[in-house]
Amino acid sequence: MEITTVGLNYLNNGYGLKSWLLTKDHKRIAILYLLSITGFFFLGGFFALLIRLELLTPAADMVQPDTYNKLFTMHGIVMVFFFLIPSIPATLGNFLLPIMVGAKDLAFPRINLLSWYIYVLGGAFTVVAAATGGVDTGWTFYAPYSTSASNSHVITAGLGIFITGFSSILTGLNFIVTTHRMRAPGLTWFRLPLFVWSMYATSLIMILGTPVIAITVLLVAVERGLHLGIFDPALGGDPILFQHLFWFYSHPAVYIMILPAMGVISEIVQAFTRKNIFGYAFVAFSSLAIAIVGFLVWGHHLFVAGQSTYAGLIFSILSFFVAIPSAVKVFNWTATIYKGAVSWDSPMLYAFGFIGLFTIGGLTGLFLATMGLDIHVHDTYFIIAHFHYVMVGGAIMGYLGGLHYWWPKITGRMYPEGWAKFAALTVFIGFNLTFFPQFIVGYLGMPRRYAMYAPEFQVYNVLSTAGATVLGAGYVIPMIYFIWSLKNAPLAGNDPWGARGLEWEIPSPPPTENFVVSPIVTEGTHQYAPSREVGIGH
Amino acid sequence: MFTNFPFFPQQASEQAAQVDAVYFFLVAVSAFFAALIAIFLAVFAAKFHRTHHDQVGDAIHGSIALELLWTIIPLGITMIMFVWGAQLFFHLTRAPKGAMEIYVVGKQWMWKAQHMDGAREINELHVPVGRPVKLIMGSEDVIHSFFIPDFRVKADVIPGRYNTMWFTASKPGRYHIFCTQYCGTKHSAMIGWVTAMGAADYETWLGGGARTGTMADAGAQLFQSLTCNTCHLETGQGRGPVLKGAYGKPVELEGGGTVVMDDAYLRESILMPTAKVVRGFQPIMPPFQGLVTEEQLLQLIAYVKSLGAQGPTPPGQPATQTPAGQPSAPPATPTPKQPGSGN
Numbered sequence: 067m068e069i070t071t072v073g074l075n076y077l078n079n080g081y082g083l084k085s086w087l088l089t090k091d092h093k094r095i096a097i098l099y100l101l102s103i104t105g106f107f108f109l110g111g112f113f114a115l116l117i118r119l120e121l122l123t124p125a126a127d128m129v130q131p132d133t134y135n136k137l138f139t140m141h142g143i144v145m146v147f148f149f150l151i152p153s154i155p156a157t158l159g160n161f162l163l164p165i166m167v168g169a170k171d172l173a174f175p176r177i178n179l180l181s182w183y184i185y186v187l188g189g190a191f192t193v194v195a196a197a198t199g200g201v202d203t204g205w206t207f208y209a210p211y212s213t214s215a216s217n218s219h220v221i222t223a224g225l226g227i228f229i230t231g232f233s234s235i236l237t238g239l240n241f242i243v244t245t246h247r248m249r250a251p252g253l254t255w256f257r258l259p260l261f262v263w264s265m266y267a268t269s270l271i272m273i274l275g276t277p278v279i280a281i282t283v284l285l286v287a288v289e290r291g292l293h294l295g296i297f298d299p300a301l302g303g304d305p306i307l308f309q310h311l312f313w314f315y316s317h318p319a320v321y322i323m324i325l326p327a328m329g330v331i332s333e334i335v336q337a338f339t340r341k342n343i344f345g346y347a348f349v350a351f352s353s354l355a356i357a358i359v360g361f362l363v364w365g366h367h368l369f370v371a372g373q374s375t376y377a378g379l380i381f382s383i384l385s386f387f388v389a390i391p392s393a394v395k396v397f398n399w400t401a402t403i404y405k406g407a408v409s410w411d412s413p414m415l416y417a418f419g420f421i422g423l424f425t426i427g428g429l430t431g432l433f434l435a436t437m438g439l440d441i442h443v444h445d446t447y448f449i450i451a452h453f454h455y456v457m458v459g460g461a462i463m464g465y466l467g468g469l470h471y472w473w474p475k476i477t478g479r480m481y482p483e484g485w486a487k488f489a490a491l492t493v494f495i496g497f498n499l500t501f502f503p504q505f506i507v508g509y510l511g512m513p514r515r516y517a518m519y520a521p522e523f524q525v526y527n528v529l530s531t532a533g534a535t536v537l538g539a540g541y542v543i544p545m546i547y548f549i550w551s552l553k554n555a556p557l558a559g560n561d562p563w564g565a566r567g568l569e570w571e572i573p574s575p576p577p578t579e580n581f582v583v584s585p586i587v588t589e590g591t592h593q594y595a596p597s598r599e600v601g602i603g604h
Numbered sequence: 605m606f607t608n609f610p611f612f613p614q615q616a617s618e619q620a621a622q623v624d625a626v627y628f629f630l631v632a633v634s635a636f637f638a639a640l641i642a643i644f645l646a647v648f649a650a651k652f653h654r655t656h657h658d659q660v661g662d663a664i665h666g667s668i669a670l671e672l673l674w675t676i677i678p679l680g681i682t683m684i685m686f687v688w689g690a691q692l693f694f695h696l697t698r699a700p701k702g703a704m705e706i707y708v709v710g711k712q713w714m715w716k717a718q719h720m721d722g723a724r725e726i727n728e729l730h731v732p733v734g735r736p737v738k739l740i741m742g743s744e745d746v747i748h749s750f751f752i753p754d755f756r757v758k759a760d761v762i763p764g765r766y767n768t769m770w771f772t773a774s775k776p777g778r779y780h781i782f783c784t785q786y787c788g789t790k791h792s793a794m795i796g797w798v799t800a801m802g803a804a805d806y807e808t809w810l811g812g813g814a815r816t817g818t819m820a821d822a823g824a825q826l827f828q829s830l831t832c833n834t835c836h837l838e839t840g841q842g843r844g845p846v847l848k849g850a851y852g853k854p855v856e857l858e859g860g861g862t863v864v865m866d867d868a869y870l871r872e873s874i875l876m877p878t879a880k881v882v883r884g885f886q887p888i889m890p891p892f893q894g895l896v897t898e899e900q901l902l903q904l905i906a907y908v909k910s911l912g913a914q915g916p917t918p919p920g921q922p923a924t925q926t927p928a929g930q931p932s933a934p935p936a937t938p939t940p941k942q943p944g945s946g947n
């Protein structure tokens with residue numbers, strides 16, 4: 067285990083720009099992704115900050131409604147397509163998946179690099195769309211507004227999403243092939259780290275779902291550019307068709323965002339309780355169940371759109387079904403902590419935060435699956451609060467937790483744990499202050515996407531804005547100490563956490579080829595206690 | 605005491621309490637499970653906090669019994685939510701027979717309402733308390749959504765088709781109307797007020813204001829000016845089918861099949877007559893797509909409906925003053941059942 071050579075690793079193996087831009091090393095590509103998605107994260111966060119500032123008062127006084135509409139649109143597009151979807155898979159997934167399966171790289175290293183260039187190209191379109199005046203359709207691009215009414219840069223932004231989609235598809239393809247073909251000897255499916263299972267399930271959705279959103283935005287562009295009647299009834303099209311196509315991808319897409327975070331949490335919970343997961347098979351298969359059933363629930367976005375009531379019934383019951391595997395995960399994580407050797411280090415704090423917030427996010431999803439209740443809360447701030455609990459309280463908490471957990475592996479350095487704890491707490495408090503009031507104001511009836519709102523909603527909006535400020539600070543602090551740590555923090559060594567897993571057996575940062583000798587795996591993940599005796603006393 | 609810190613919207617319709625009941629049930633279930641998880645996490649985190657550096661946890665691999673337990677119990681509870689929510693949905697979306705009908709048209713960025721007796725309003729909607737009101741809604745441009753939080757009702761308003769919603773206001777007062785489907789620049793200004801009034805006040809309100817005749821009257825005028833009457837003769841001798849008495853009855857179609865003449869069918873028949881051709885007739889009717897506005901279309905439909913006098917009695921006072929010699933809508937009562945349209 068103890069590899070003492072401070073020698074060559076993937077970071078010091080070539081310094082020039084070229085050695086980075088033409089790299090085929092999955093770890094370097096992960097870093098490229100890390101830098102670019104961080105850029106988009108702060109861009110999307112900047113839009114969010116402006117939104118929250120505008121909403122301090124009921125009138126549209128800081129920006130014009132048109133500007134406001136562009137702000138929430140750009141916030142949604144950037145955060146969903148350029149941050150959340152690639153976040154964990156393209157960074158932590160890219161870095162860790164090959165190592166976790168005991169491989170030297172992904173199956174197709176060149177395609178991996180290509181995927182990053184595609185992502186950057188798509189991102190460039192989006193930045194151009196934003197810089198030249200923005201888009202005002204909402205990230206949902208509902209027709210016929212997007213095709214016939216809006217006079218903003220719909221096609222440019224749509225192309226950005228279209229292009230970036232291919233980077234998702236390529237990443238998914240790479241992960242699936244790697245998981246099937248490149249596992250180390252002895253690494254059976256049921257010995258795989260749960261993070262790999264979640265990446266696998268995510269990849270399935272990426273491959274099966276992304277082509278549909280690509281086609282959908284393309285059809286929007288076609289109708290907008292060529293006036294072919296597809297969605298606009300004035301041209302003989304069907305606007306509800308757009309909603310079906312859009313949500314056919316975009317509902318599963320929420321699982322692209324949350325499944326990876328669930329995988330991260332499974333890893334953290336095991337490492338920081340020094341205990342193997344409770345109910346491995348249930349946690350693993352729940353990922354697949356979510357990926358599959360998640361494709362069959364999109365119609366819950368159309369309950370008030372006049373979709374057939376009987377179709378609605380099916381979508382409603384399936385939406386309840388898809389909640390069950392998520393609940394199973396939460397229960398299993400909680401049970402894992404029982405009789406663990408629980409550490410309160412910052413990654414574990416994020417895991418606690420994730421479990422709590424995701425639980426609230428999931429439970430409030432039930433409100434929306436309940437058809438009669440969805441009529442009232444649909445398109446109000448209740449929805450906004452619900453999906454931010456899942457996407458921000460869930461996905462981003464998981465991402466940050468994972469980043470802290472594997473930071474020593476990625477950079478070879480620790481980070482200041484005190485600050486990290488403080489930041490985790492700040493994020494948790496800021497998050498709840500921002501989004502909990504939105505459940506209440508949503509049930510009161512405040513619609514989403516409102517630049518101006520009724521005065522009785524103001525109290526809650528002020529709370530939200532205050533919370534967003536705290537939350538913003540919570541995101542900037544890690545940024546600072548992570549950068550600081552690169553030069554100043556103590557060296558991490560192979561396994562600073564006393565965790566188990568192939569990634570912790572190799573040096574930090576790992577050598578370019580990951581493993582000098584191909585590993586042979588003889589047991590499942592995170593086996594800490596020597597035997598499987600169950601303690602009864604204490 | 606909570607006037608500045610409200611937690612719930614007012615319950616101003618008969619539906620509101622039913623929706624809130626489901627809401628409270630879900631809040632209770634959620635609070636229970638969230639608290640359960642939080643307590644377990646806190647207790648475990650404290651009780652099993654690592655005490656020395658190389659301590660490890662017990663190797664517990666799982667329990668089928670527990671997995672079943674925490675699969676089946678949540679499943680059972682969610683099925684209660686499903687059934688209750690579905691029942692509520694059926695109730696909230698099926699207007700009772702005899703509900704008073706009001707037509708609503710959404711356009712960027714205003715709500716236009718037309719009452720059967722001809723009264724029109726913009727961004728305002730007057731309704732009587734205690735009487736089911738059904739809104740038949742269409743859009744002139746993009747998708748909007750009509751939402752009255754204090755009534756707990758909402759439905760999208762979609763171009764090219766009619767969506768309906770209904771409610772029974774239970775408390776006089778003024779309540780917000782919000783557009784909840786993003787529709788462009790002034791989406792957040794596409795708002796208005798519902799005024800719920802006692803029956804007597806409502807009658808007074810209906811009586812006041814300038815009227816140019818009922819919606820059906822306006823439709824009758826259009827029926828002439830758009831030359832519909834040159835083909836659709838009441839005698840049955842015209843080139844088009846007789847529309848009198850046809851509403852709400854099945855129509856036999858060319859190429860087999862029947863369709864019941866409802867608002868959606870009327871809309872389609874006027875805008876795109878060739879979509880469904882009546883059996884025994886030539887497809888010679890010109891399409892009126894683009895030639896009539898949404899409001900005119902609604903007036904034509906109201907007119908054809910008034911000819912039919914079948915199904916729900918027209919609402920309010922079917923004011924039957926006949927302006928300037930137009931063929932007025934016959935009072936809604938006993939039109940002798942005729943074999944109806946030609947086929």
Ligand SMILES: [Cu+2]
Nearest residue numbers: 317364366367
């Ligand atoms: Cu969904």
Ligand SMILES: [Cu+2]
Nearest residue numbers: 783785787791
């Ligand atoms: Cu609107």
